[in-house]
């Protein structure tokens with residue numbers, strides 16, 4: 001594979017040399033289709049089964065175009081994936097050679113970066129971010145990336161707003177980091193929670209920064225976690241590279257149809273209304289949690305969850321579980337002793353969560 005982009009110089013040689021698998025439906029979608037050993041008819045009649053006897057489009061043009069329009073990029077800059085988790089996996093698989101290359105991230109952060117690296121057999125560089133503000137230390141990141149030629153750091157993951165801290169990082173700070181990494185690493189900005197933040201997204205900067213990759217998802221603000229649909233956005237050459245290693249048919253036809261029915265520029269208002277309600281609930285929940293005596297601190301959040309430091313996380317989690325309320329224990333992560341993450345739910349769910357805090361810590 002050849003291409004003008006310097007990002008390709010960072011890819012694994014085996015991926016560049018690969019002859020990608022060509023699926024039947026990437027070659028033909030019309031005509032008398034006797035090329036994919038499909039059934040000639042769906043198992044049942046009815047609208048929801050119609051067409052499901054056929055393999056789906058590997059990259060549905062409707063979703064690619066909708067994503068391009070919503071995120072302000074070209075369709076060639078979009079890879080549609082089975083959730084943004086698949087985007088993380090593909091990036092690691094495409095760029096990191098086992099036992100040689102490494103990825104860098106700043107804990108506490110989303111756990112799948114580390115897991116994807118472990119599965120691939122590549123190394124990790126962990127630069128802990130410190131409470132209470134969990135700032136990014138660009139100087140340390142650049143030093144770590146520049147300092148090891150024999151074990152190159154190919155991918156730097158930054159999650160903003162960050163899971164589980166809720167911290168958001170500014171656009172100019174991230175763009176400066178991308179510039180500093182150019183030629184050595186890709187900066188992967190995971191914007192899974194971006195719609196909840198008032199800081200700008202980096203999607204419109206992709207054209208100017210070829211080593212920048214942005215991950216987006218329908219699982220959070222769009223309320224479609226069960227659909228498994230996400231997007232990897234980046235330089236067209238990088239997206240073309242990832243197309244070579246993705247699954248032959250990453251998305252189910254049923255999911256694509258459902259996504260197409262809501263994920264379009266006209267559907268953005270519906271999503272924004274939902275975000276507004278969640279943010280209002282978040283403020284109400286935070287205010288009430290702050291009054292519970294055993295709550296030591298609430299970290300500033302730009303997402304649809306709160307990270308809460310309490311006097312006794314174990315007791316809180318036990319009490320909540322007894323009441324059927326499931327919270328996320330984050331107390332084992334660097335800098336997060338005593339911390340529990342609570343997603344913002346409906347008013348009734350938030351009241352139930354609050355009762356657990358009051359009973360365990362009040």
Ligand SMILES: Cc1ncc(COP(=O)(O)O)c(C=O)c1O
Nearest residue numbers: 083084085110163192217219230
């Ligand atoms: C930061 C972050 N990135 C990515 C994901 C995965 O999202 P998806 O459902 O799109 O795979 C999550 C899910 O919790 C997340 O918190």
